[in-house]
Amino acid sequence: MRFASDMLNHHPMIVPETLYWSSPLPQFYPIGHFSSIPPLPINKQFKPNRSLIDFLSGRHLLRDELPFPLYELHTHYVNGYLQIEPGIQTINGKVTCMRCGSHRSLPTFSCARCQSPNCQYCRNCIIMGKVTFCSPLYSSNYKQKREETITLQWHGKLSEGQKEASNAVIRAIQTNQSVLIWAVCGSGKTEVLFHGLAHALSEHKSVCIATPRTDVVLELVPRLENVFPGLTISPLYGGHSVPSSSFVISTTHQLIRYKEYFDVMVIDEVDAFPYNIDSSLQHHVEKARKRSSSLIYLTATPSEVFLKQENLKVVRIPSRYHGSPLPVPTFKWVGNWRKKIDRGKLPQILIDWITRQLGAEKPILFFLPSIKMTEKVKSVFDSHQLSCEFVHSEDEDRAEKVLQFRRKEIPILLSSTILERGITIENVAVAVLGAEDDVFTESALVQIAGRAGRSASFPEGDVSLFHYGKTNAMIAAGRHIRKMNQEAKAKGWLK
Numbered sequence: 001m002r003f004a005s006d007m008l009n010h011h012p013m014i015v016p017e018t019l020y021w022s023s024p025l026p027q028f029y030p031i032g033h034f035s036s037i038p039p040l041p042i043n044k045q046f047k048p049n050r051s052l053i054d055f056l057s058g059r060h061l062l063r064d065e066l067p068f069p070l071y072e073l074h075t076h077y078v079n080g081y082l083q084i085e086p087g088i089q090t091i092n093g094k095v096t097c098m099r100c101g102s103h104r105s106l107p108t109f110s111c112a113r114c115q116s117p118n119c120q121y122c123r124n125c126i127i128m129g130k131v132t133f134c135s136p137l138y139s140s141n142y143k144q145k146r147e148e149t150i151t152l153q154w155h156g157k158l159s160e161g162q163k164e165a166s167n168a169v170i171r172a173i174q175t176n177q178s179v180l181i182w183a184v185c186g187s188g189k190t191e192v193l194f195h196g197l198a199h200a201l202s203e204h205k206s207v208c209i210a211t212p213r214t215d216v217v218l219e220l221v222p223r224l225e226n227v228f229p230g231l232t233i234s235p236l237y238g239g240h241s242v243p244s245s246s247f248v249i250s251t252t253h254q255l256i257r258y259k260e261y262f263d264v265m266v267i268d269e270v271d272a273f274p275y276n277i278d279s280s281l282q283h284h285v286e287k288a289r290k291r292s293s294s295l296i297y298l299t300a301t302p303s304e305v306f307l308k309q310e311n312l313k314v315v316r317i318p319s320r321y322h323g324s325p326l327p328v329p330t331f332k333w334v335g336n337w338r339k340k341i342d343r344g345k346l347p348q349i350l351i352d353w354i355t356r357q358l359g360a361e362k363p364i365l366f367f368l369p370s371i372k373m374t375e376k377v378k379s380v381f382d383s384h385q386l387s388c389e390f391v392h393s394e395d396e397d398r399a400e401k402v403l404q405f406r407r408k409e410i411p412i413l414l415s416s417t418i419l420e421r422g423i424t425i426e427n428v429a430v431a432v433l434g435a436e437d438d439v440f441t442e443s444a445l446v447q448i449a450g451r452a453g454r455s456a457s458f459p460e461g462d463v464s465l466f467h468y469g470k471t472n473a474m475i476a477a478g479r480h481i482r483k484m485n486q487e488a489k490a491k492g493w494l495k
């Protein structure tokens with residue numbers, strides 16, 4: 001698509017080539033040619049298409065992502081209800097993708113759409129659709145008023161730690177500030193959000209909960225629909241997109257399609273892959289929220305780099321909601337276990353531990369350093385008549401297997417680090433074989449240990465790290481957990 005510049009009531013504007021009917025025809029250019037396209041004033045006589053506004057409000061979309069005719073988009077632009085900008089622009093002397101903020105990989109190519117032999121595209125965000133020098137990005141900051149009042153229907157009781165954190169969340173939302181809620185595994189971090197979210201919704205603020213994992217999106221949607229009956233929630237994750245409402249639960253990647261929209265941005269598991277290593281995700285968060293908005297980070301294991309940020313307010317919940325201390329991992333030396341596995345054998349100390357747990361009818365969640373190792377260990381377990389299943393990140397049946405494990409149809413579940421977060425199984429015993437491996441960082445081990453003792457009926461849990469040499473990460477994880485328990489005890493929050 002190419003555009004020509006024109007004037008409308010003394011305001012400069014652009015018109016798509018295919019909508020131009022007067023002659024002689026002007027010169028047409030790719031949209032990137034226009035250095036600035038100021039928004040046109042709102043024409044109050046014009047009646048915007050409600051579904052178009054609902055679809056586009058707060059978002060930042062390519063032409064192909066908008067199921068509306070070009071003519072209709074143009075009419076809304078002309079009447080001030082949507083804005084257009086070039087997908088690629090020069091910002092501070094650097095050619096930049098306006099959607100993902102990348103100014104690195106923007107190669108040139110011969111483009112059929114704008115007929116230029118030197119069009120440019122963004123390689124960084126191409127997986128979400130191709131942004132080029134000739135693609136317009138559409139956005140709308142026009143928000144239709146909603147009259148719905150949403151009330152919180154939750155009658156649970158917050159623990160002392162949750163109460164403090166909940167108040168901090170409310171304050172951050174009221175004052176548009178940032179806060180990190182550092183909540184130990186099993187402290188009930190979602191409940192900490194309820195009162196703050198109720199406050200935001202009563203003020204018609206737009207809210208986003210962003211999480212690195214699709215599983216969490218799917219789990220949070222029904223939970224929040226339950227406590228906020230009548231609320232329309234838009235779940236967004238790869239391959240699934242719905243018209244946006246003012247309450248969005250999204251994977252961090254999908255935020256790329258928003259622009260200056262959210263008043264409240266909650267970043268769940270801020271330390272988790274990929275937010276911590278992919279700086280463009282941080283760009284998406286900044287682009288998606290309003291300049292004046294609140295930012296709430298949640299995690300059980302913040303990184304040191306993250307904690308070093310200036311002026312970051314941190315509120316810790318060192319205790320679990322049920323008031324029992326966190327299970328502290330015990331270290332068990334197993335020698336060169338890899339060699340044994342290669343020979344189809346298991347260390348005796350491991351067999352004894354498994355036998356004890358099975359005898360006590362505890363489901364066993366068993367972590368291994370790699371996908372390959374889960375497969376290997378499965379076959380060794382099979383030959384020892386230890387009934388088990390394995391799951392890993394590329395496993396399509398993962399959800400089903402976890403369900404079977406939960407129903408106690410599978411006594412032992414072998415896993416790569418994929419299940420280190422989020423999974424809650426009553427009365428589970430947790431083991432790591434090969435805890436010395438580099439994949440088991442301090443935060444991974446803290447998360448893994450956090451799987452045990454989560455239920456109020458079984459608040460104690462066995463966490464055993466089988467290793468071939470203690471690592472700093474193992475020692476740090478043990479120290480981390482003990483410190484949280486001490487802090488909870490000092491506050492009088494332990495039963």
Ligand SMILES: [Zn+2]
Pocket residue numbers: 097098099100101102122123124125126131
């Ligand atoms: Zn990009």
Ligand SMILES: [Zn+2]
Pocket residue numbers: 030111112113114115116119120132133134135
């Ligand atoms: Zn082009």
